[in-house]
Amino acid sequence: MSQPPxxxxxxxxxxxxxxxxxxxxxxxxxxERLAEFRTQAMRWPVKPLYTPQDLDEIGFDYLRDAGFPGxxxxxxxxxxxxxxxxxxxxxxxxxFGTGEDWARRGRYMLEQGLNGLIIEYDLxxxxxxxxxxxxxxxxxCRAGTAIxxxxxxxxxxxxxxxxxxxxxxxxxxxxxxxxxxxLPALEKRGVDPDSFTLQMPNAILIEYTCVGRYIYPPAHGLxxxxxxxxxxxxxxxxWVPIAVVSAxxxxxxANPVQELAxxxxxxxxxxxxxxxxGFAIDEVAPYFSFITGVDMDFFEAVAKLRAYRKIWxxxxxxxxxxxxxxxxxxxxxxxPGTMSLTLQQPLNNIARLGIQMLACALGGGAxxxxxxxxxxxxxxxxxxxxxxxxxxxxxxAHETGVADVVDPLGGSYYLxxxxxxxxxxxxxxxxxxxxxxxxxxxxxxxxxxxxLAQEQYDRHRDLESGRxxxxxxxxxxxxxxxxxxxxxxxxxxxxxxxxERLQRVRxxxxxxxxxxxxxxxxxxxxxxxxxxxxxxxxxxxxxxHGEICExxxxxxxSHHPDSLTTGI
Amino acid sequence: MAKRIRVLLAKLGLDSHTIGVTxxxxxxxxxxxxxxxxxxxxxxxxVVRTAIQEDVDVVGxxxxxxxxMSHFSRVLELLRAEGASDKLVLGGGVIPERDAEKLRAMGxxxxxxxxxxxxxxxxxIERWWTQREAQ
Numbered sequence: 001m002s003q004p005p006x007x008x009x010x011x012x013x014x015x016x017x018x019x020x021x022x023x024x025x026x027x028x029x030x031x032e033r034l035a036e037f038r039t040q041a042m043r044w045p046v047k048p049l050y051t052p053q054d055l056d057e058i059g060f061d062y063l064r065d066a067g068f069p070g071x072x073x074x075x076x077x078x079x080x081x082x083x084x085x086x087x088x089x090x091x092x093x094x095x096f097g098t099g100e101d102w103a104r105r106g107r108y109m110l111e112q113g114l115n116g117l118i119i120e121y122d123l124x125x126x127x128x129x130x131x132x133x134x135x136x137x138x139x140x141c142r143a144g145t146a147i148x149x150x151x152x153x154x155x156x157x158x159x160x161x162x163x164x165x166x167x168x169x170x171x172x173x174x175x176x177x178x179x180x181x182x183l184p185a186l187e188k189r190g191v192d193p194d195s196f197t198l199q200m201p202n203a204i205l206i207e208y209t210c211v212g213r214y215i216y217p218p219a220h221g222l223x224x225x226x227x228x229x230x231x232x233x234x235x236x237x238x239w240v241p242i243a244v245v246s247a248x249x250x251x252x253x254a255n256p257v258q259e260l261a262x263x264x265x266x267x268x269x270x271x272x273x274x275x276x277x278g279f280a281i282d283e284v285a286p287y288f289s290f291i292t293g294v295d296m297d298f299f300e301a302v303a304k305l306r307a308y309r310k311i312w313x314x315x316x317x318x319x320x321x322x323x324x325x326x327x328x329x330x331x332x333x334x335x336p337g338t339m340s341l342t343l344q345q346p347l348n349n350i351a352r353l354g355i356q357m358l359a360c361a362l363g364g365g366a367x368x369x370x371x372x373x374x375x376x377x378x379x380x381x382x383x384x385x386x387x388x389x390x391x392x393x394x395x396x397a398h399e400t401g402v403a404d405v406v407d408p409l410g411g412s413y414y415l416x417x418x419x420x421x422x423x424x425x426x427x428x429x430x431x432x433x434x435x436x437x438x439x440x441x442x443x444x445x446x447x448x449x450x451x452l453a454q455e456q457y458d459r460h461r462d463l464e465s466g467r468x469x470x471x472x473x474x475x476x477x478x479x480x481x482x483x484x485x486x487x488x489x490x491x492x493x494x495x496x497x498x499x500e501r502l503q504r505v506r507x508x509x510x511x512x513x514x515x516x517x518x519x520x521x522x523x524x525x526x527x528x529x530x531x532x533x534x535x536x537x538x539x540x541x542x543x544x545h546g547e548i549c550e551x552x553x554x555x556x557x558s559h560h561p562d563s564l565t566t567g568i
Numbered sequence: 569m570a571k572r573i574r575v576l577l578a579k580l581g582l583d584s585h586t587i588g589v590t591x592x593x594x595x596x597x598x599x600x601x602x603x604x605x606x607x608x609x610x611x612x613x614x615v616v617r618t619a620i621q622e623d624v625d626v627v628g629x630x631x632x633x634x635x636x637m638s639h640f641s642r643v644l645e646l647l648r649a650e651g652a653s654d655k656l657v658l659g660g661g662v663i664p665e666r667d668a669e670k671l672r673a674m675g676x677x678x679x680x681x682x683x684x685x686x687x688x689x690x691x692x693i694e695r696w697w698t699q700r701e702a703q
Contacts, residue, residue, distance in 0.1 A: 123583065123584075127582050136582070138634060138635035138637075138639075139582050139583075139634070212586060343683065456587050456590050456591055457590065457595070460686070464685050464687070560607070566605065568586065568589065568594075
């Protein structure tokens with residue numbers, strides 16, 4: 001037996017010999033499965049083996065590149081003790097029906113052992129329309145909960161707040177209106193607003209980039225979002241008024257480098273807007289959080305989560321001069337991605353969720369995790385799927401041991417190379433966006449949208465050509481497959497009940513008080529004052545969600561992207 | 569030179585899922601067709617007006633929310649009322665098979681859901697075009 005290598009020259013010689021004497025002849029005799037091996041999303045070529053030589057090639061420096069958990073650059077985690085102190089908070093998304101329907105489902109989910117909830121709203125609500133608007137027909141209470149007036153929000157927040165630690169409310173375009181509904185609803189329920197964490201993604205720049213639930217032109221969207229951030233920092237400092245939902249970029253097929261570069265550029269756009277309101281970086285940066293999703297390429301996923309923390313820390317320290325540890329530590333919510341779930345053979349998705357949840361746990365650093373559900377490609381999730389989704393998180397957390405060691409994959413030659421590769425590519429892309437004038441300009445000119453449209457097409461072609469495999473779709477597909485899983489039936493009557501309540505509230509309120517309150521909202525919109533206080537007054541006068549959004553539309557106008565800015 | 573097939577791809581209502589429509593727009597263009605994209609938040613009236621103004625041959629309607637039945641049937645109705653029912657109307661998105669059956673009975677020539685390939689869609693349109701040209 002040969003001696004173990006004493007130094008790197010020795011190793012290089014050994015590796016060359018291994019290639020020549022051992023691997024070379026084997027490959028010559030047996031060939032390889034594929035003509036070339038590449039990562040799934042980045043399509044980066046991968047070598048058969050990674051060794052310390054690869055770390056030398058990238059100039060890997062343990063202290064500079066990895067460091068220690070809880071310390072700069074946080075590659076190995078933002079918490080000094082990983083998940084040994086406490087596990088991640090486990091959340092699931094839900095949202096459908098009326099406020100009462102949502103609260104009933106929310107209570108069920110909390111009973112399953114989850115301690116946080118995410119509320120999603122229906123399309124009329126997220127587009128700033130009332131339930132009886134002509135464009136809303138057929139969509140009310142469908143893809144989420146309908147909130148027209150304060151009465152709806154009061155019904156939605158009928159929850160056991162002693163069990164609820166965390167609520168995420170996703171209403172990006174009309175976020176100030178949504179916030180202004182939540183505050184008085186809590187007051188009416190006698191809930192201390194600071195007894196739990198309310199997170200509002202407030203992610204309007206992501207909506208322009210890829211989701212499409214925008215209302216006003218982008219510059220006004222940014223102002224409205226900035227008002228929410230400012231209001232929350234000044235009044236509810238425990239809440240989180242901004243989340244960069246880069247998971248939406250990923251769901252729009254952004255590869256990991258695009259997801260991080262676009263997401264960080266968008267974060268910096270908000271940050272600059274908030275700093276312009278007179279805050280210091282260390283007062284603001286700790287509020288920023290990110291919501292990401294991971295894909296099926298396991299090492300791309302784990303490396304992405306590690307690079308996420310490292311890049312944020314570097315941006316905050318080197319670009320913004322932040323010094324507080326809370327500013328440098330990335331707040332992250334991670335989840336398996338819905339886009340990797342398939343309609344075909346839906347039970348296979350449970351395996352995908354387990355693998356991705358494992359990648360999330362190994363990538364570390366996510367304080368909160370959520371899980372999509374295996375039947376989501378079909379319809380709104382069933383109760384059985386919710387229970388399985390919660391179990392997947394618990395199995396990873398309690399049965400695998402991966403949460404007992406901090407960053408247990410750290411030091412893997414392959415993973416460290418991949419982490420650095422993502423980092424370098426993200427910084428290069430951020431520089432490209434900077435030279436165009438930043439994220440708002442990149443949205444206004446359609447740069448982000450066109451890049452994503454191209455990636456969507458390329459990814460689809462990868463699947464059609466079979467370069468990328470999806471089991472049940474282009475690998476092991478069953479023709480004429482019968483699908484029999486339990487599907488959640490929507491209440492067809494919810495839309496009628498919702499509209500009835502809206503019209504009852506409109507009939508019973510003091511109309512002249514509403515008119516006055518909406519005039520105040522318009523006045524505030526035309527100036528530069530923070531929009532949240534006048535919107536709060538309008539909500540308390542029972543002005544509707546749609547009326548308040550319309551008042552802002554009167555001043556700001558609507559966003560109508562053209563073919564260049566849709567990327568299509 | 570042969571006339572190029574003109575296609576309008578439209579998103580109806582508030583549904584803002586655009587990946588499918590993006591992929592298909594790019595694939596149809598690569599196959600030599602002219603593609604016009606409606607943008608989001610279109611009403612059936614707006615879609616039919618654009619289809620007639622732009623003199624398209626094919627109207628592709630995309631829906632990944634629950635409102636496909638009402639929106640698609642309204643587009644067909646308006647096209648008939650405008651004497652434009654010679655256009656090929658296709659549907660795509662998340663559409664359960666029982667709804668797809670009803671849509672085909674109403675006059676949607678084909679419904680393409682998840683798993684449909686761009687090649688399938690291109691071939692379907694080209695076959696229809698060849699048959700129409702032959703008449």
